[in-house]
Amino acid sequence: MSTVAEEVGVHPATVHRWVSDATASDAEYVPTDLRLMSATQELLRDQDYSQITVEEVARHSGVALRTAFHHFDSKRELFRAAIDNAAMVLVEAMRRHYEGARWPDEPLLQLSTFLRLSAEAIYATPSAHVLFRDLGVPRSDCFAERWHDTFEQAVEQILARCAAVSAVDPDTSVPAAAHAITGAMRGIHAAVFDGGDPAQALRIIDRLHLTVSIGRAE
Template sequence: MERVLSGQRASTVARELGVHPATLYRWVSETSRAATQSVSTDVRLMHATQALLRDHDYGQITVDEVARISGVALRTAFHHFESKRELFRAAVDNAATALTDAMRDRFRTVEWPAEPVLQVSLFLRLSAEAIYATPPAHVLFRDLGVPRSDSFAERWHSTFEDAVAQLLTNCSRDGSLDPQTDIPAAAQAITGAMRGIHAAVFDGCDSEQALRIVDRLHLTVLPG
């Protein structure tokens, strides 16, 4: 149960233990209810949604299942969230908020280098570390089975892309970036690559190997 609550896929843990994933979800639900009675109902529903999205896509999850895992009545769940879509959006926003807070903490305590190129590299590295240390963040990167145009995570990725573009603009101003570089396109490419790397990590790829790739990602648009 500790492994699932810390972010591991329930299906993987259940297979290793020789139990059905539904049984593991029930154990996690019972443990969570006993340990988090003071947690608000809406937060419990959002966390249950995030947990289910580790092994299922949007179309496979029902509000009834989320309510059952959260230990609340279906009527209560719909009292807090008018629809499945609203609950899903809230779960993604909750994960994005947790990740933003984690990134802010890391950025606040680090000493930023003066060179813009090194700032890009450090920004990508610290972001990746924060992402891997925030289990709910998987909902921002994995394919959840919703159309891209309807993906609630896009707002977070757009904000990240804007930050990368600003850092690349600083590189351009100090002459460390090829003047022919299309900055918006470069920022989009880096953000897309980061999304793919993070999705792989949440699907089981070794995070240390991923960080080694992230450390070199800025070299795709900047001089070494």
């Protein structure tokens, strides 16, 4: 939680509350900031960044416009918070998925397991769609990029272990491969959130590690 809080720029207690409030199904009271973030995430299912106003978010969440601006100084800050919240909820879902998994000893199979478990957690987290779909956010303000960078770093670390035991093609550039695999995952996830079949997506993801293995098919 402390690492996520540092990334977002908030106190760890705030991260814990956001995650707890967003995942509690029986909570009667939902904090105003979370209501606004959830409304933003919902509106982004059918509209993009340029089409949504703070007024619409406030109306959708049942919050007065003045109150909305009390919690978030601008539309940019509201959208950033909504995306960061979705990412934090997803990180927690992924953590739970990883904890209950049986990890193989072979690094290449660890990569396959990591990609599969990540995808399962992503598809089980509806708000995660804001991290993968094209929201029409200007590239300079693409708030989700740092979360994808973190995932790419994790893939690169596993690939480095694969390379250390000669489990990948010796001509493979580990950073380039990590970037390509992360890009492939993003595209697959975007397709799922746009209506694609999650089961088919998982079957494709189960073979992604073969693209860097020595025994890959030509």
